[in-house]
Amino acid sequence: MTASEDIKQHLHPGKLFIDGRREDAERGGVIDVVNPATGDLLTTVPDGAACDVDRAVAAARASFERKTWRGMDPSRKEKTLWDISEILLKHREELAVLESMENGKTVREAGGADVDPAIDAFRYYAGWVRKIYGETIPVDGPFLNYTLREPVGVVGGIVPWNYPLQIAAWKVAPALACGCSVVLKPSEWTPLTALKLAEYCQEAGLPDGVLNVVTGYGQTAGEALALHMDVDKISFTGSIRTARRLLQASGESNLKRLSLELGGKSPNIIFPDCDIDAALKSAFWGIFANKGEICSAASRLLVHEDIHDRFVGELVARAQKLKVGDPLDKSTQMGSQVSGRQMERILDYIKSGKEEGAKLECGGERDIEGAKAKGFFVKPTIFSEVKPDMKIAQEEIFGPVLCALKFRDAEEAVEIANCTIYGLVSAVWTRDIKLAHRMAADIKAGSVWINTYNGFDTASPFGGYKQSGFGRDLGSYALEQYTNIKSVWVAL
Numbered sequence: 001m002t003a004s005e006d007i008k009q010h011l012h013p014g015k016l017f018i019d020g021r022r023e024d025a026e027r028g029g030v031i032d033v034v035n036p037a038t039g040d041l042l043t044t045v046p047d048g049a050a051c052d053v054d055r056a057v058a059a060a061r062a063s064f065e066r067k068t069w070r071g072m073d074p075s076r077k078e079k080t081l082w083d084i085s086e087i088l089l090k091h092r093e094e095l096a097v098l099e100s101m102e103n104g105k106t107v108r109e110a111g112g113a114d115v116d117p118a119i120d121a122f123r124y125y126a127g128w129v130r131k132i133y134g135e136t137i138p139v140d141g142p143f144l145n146y147t148l149r150e151p152v153g154v155v156g157g158i159v160p161w162n163y164p165l166q167i168a169a170w171k172v173a174p175a176l177a178c179g180c181s182v183v184l185k186p187s188e189w190t191p192l193t194a195l196k197l198a199e200y201c202q203e204a205g206l207p208d209g210v211l212n213v214v215t216g217y218g219q220t221a222g223e224a225l226a227l228h229m230d231v232d233k234i235s236f237t238g239s240i241r242t243a244r245r246l247l248q249a250s251g252e253s254n255l256k257r258l259s260l261e262l263g264g265k266s267p268n269i270i271f272p273d274c275d276i277d278a279a280l281k282s283a284f285w286g287i288f289a290n291k292g293e294i295c296s297a298a299s300r301l302l303v304h305e306d307i308h309d310r311f312v313g314e315l316v317a318r319a320q321k322l323k324v325g326d327p328l329d330k331s332t333q334m335g336s337q338v339s340g341r342q343m344e345r346i347l348d349y350i351k352s353g354k355e356e357g358a359k360l361e362c363g364g365e366r367d368i369e370g371a372k373a374k375g376f377f378v379k380p381t382i383f384s385e386v387k388p389d390m391k392i393a394q395e396e397i398f399g400p401v402l403c404a405l406k407f408r409d410a411e412e413a414v415e416i417a418n419c420t421i422y423g424l425v426s427a428v429w430t431r432d433i434k435l436a437h438r439m440a441a442d443i444k445a446g447s448v449w450i451n452t453y454n455g456f457d458t459a460s461p462f463g464g465y466k467q468s469g470f471g472r473d474l475g476s477y478a479l480e481q482y483t484n485i486k487s488v489w490v491a492l
């Protein structure tokens, strides 16, 4: 029996995880969890509603007020977070297979780009637990003034389907390091690894009620969390459309604070003097890794006119050889899109690109050869002759679709790079160090990669400019999202 068959056989229907207990939704409904690569039903999870969110928030609030976690000795908290990372590591293979089966990404990507960063997030924030403290501030008059950095309270984590475990860990690990209690709402398409995470946190000794998971739809469970009067903060990754709703919900409820990571339309800028081989590799995997369902995808390729045709030609040749297929086969290079709905969305964008006059160089359709017939596979797609104002150059496609644009000089490259509503990440390829730094200063984005792409480290902040959102995940900057500053004055 293969690892995936074994895991599938042992998949029980998921349960909500509230106050350390596995529970059904109060109203009894369930959501099907489907393998997008095969169309098979994997299992079901509860269709959590507002009443379930109420129970989860009450459990989180009670644990917070009882100080079962935040009042624990810091060294014990540190050890608990470290132990979570160790348990995740022990279950790395199982989690990678599960992530691959619910999301359609290759098992190799699920292990290296989803589970491993999640493990590292718990290790990294374990190290922060004993280093989060305030200051003593010299003030006028006979006073002692100091600050306390206190946990913000009950945190709602609303996370997407593209890196389900990694992004959950990006929210949960720093929130726990700061002493918060959490209610996590995974995507309705990929809820299984979040439920596993809750189990493993319990196994590591996290007290009941500190991490709760409510599965359910965005419009019901997500909305209830966003509108809840007893949730102090929402940490969100997903679409701009949902972010607007979260901002409204905060205004309509208790002005809970928000951090928002909302994707991008990121420029990867190639100058003729760069290391072309390295740039080609980065341009290729920048768009086709995780079948293009990455907020930091290198979806706009800006190539200098002198090398444009050669560069794009080479990418097309490579795309035609990309091995698309069974995500659980370790030799597969690109898996299935997450759902039929996402695949249709991508195909609609491809249609729009053709209608607006971009030149389709390769791909451009669903891949239905052989065993792929039942899955939601899209052929790796490259458009050239894309103009900056075309819909495919402005909107986030979230699929394996690369848009190549030509530029004359650095000034024009910056203008094109900055001409979308997004500003998440960007990259510049050149050996000219002055040019590279000028570009880094002029591009409006939360990350600029010079002669590299998708540089990530748990220690380095990640987040957007403009409508790519605000607030930062990762690094010490994430701690600001989960703490309040209290100023204490003592008359001497």
Ligand code: NAD
Binding pocket: 158, 159, 160, 161, 162, 185, 186, 187, 188, 216, 217, 218, 219, 221, 222, 223, 226, 237, 238, 239, 240, 241, 242, 243, 245, 246, 261, 262, 263, 264, 294, 295, 396, 397, 398
């Ligand atoms: P989404 O924003 O709808 O979903 C993200 C999360 O928000 C899910 O858990 C969802 O259940 C929840 N949600 C949805 N509506 C909600 C509401 N009204 N209140 C509270 N929570 C709600 O994103 P999606 O539908 O999964 O994807 C749509 C598009 O969003 C993608 O094609 C892509 O462009 C973008 N996206 C971006 C990222 C990213 O990493 N930045 C991730 C996923 C999707």
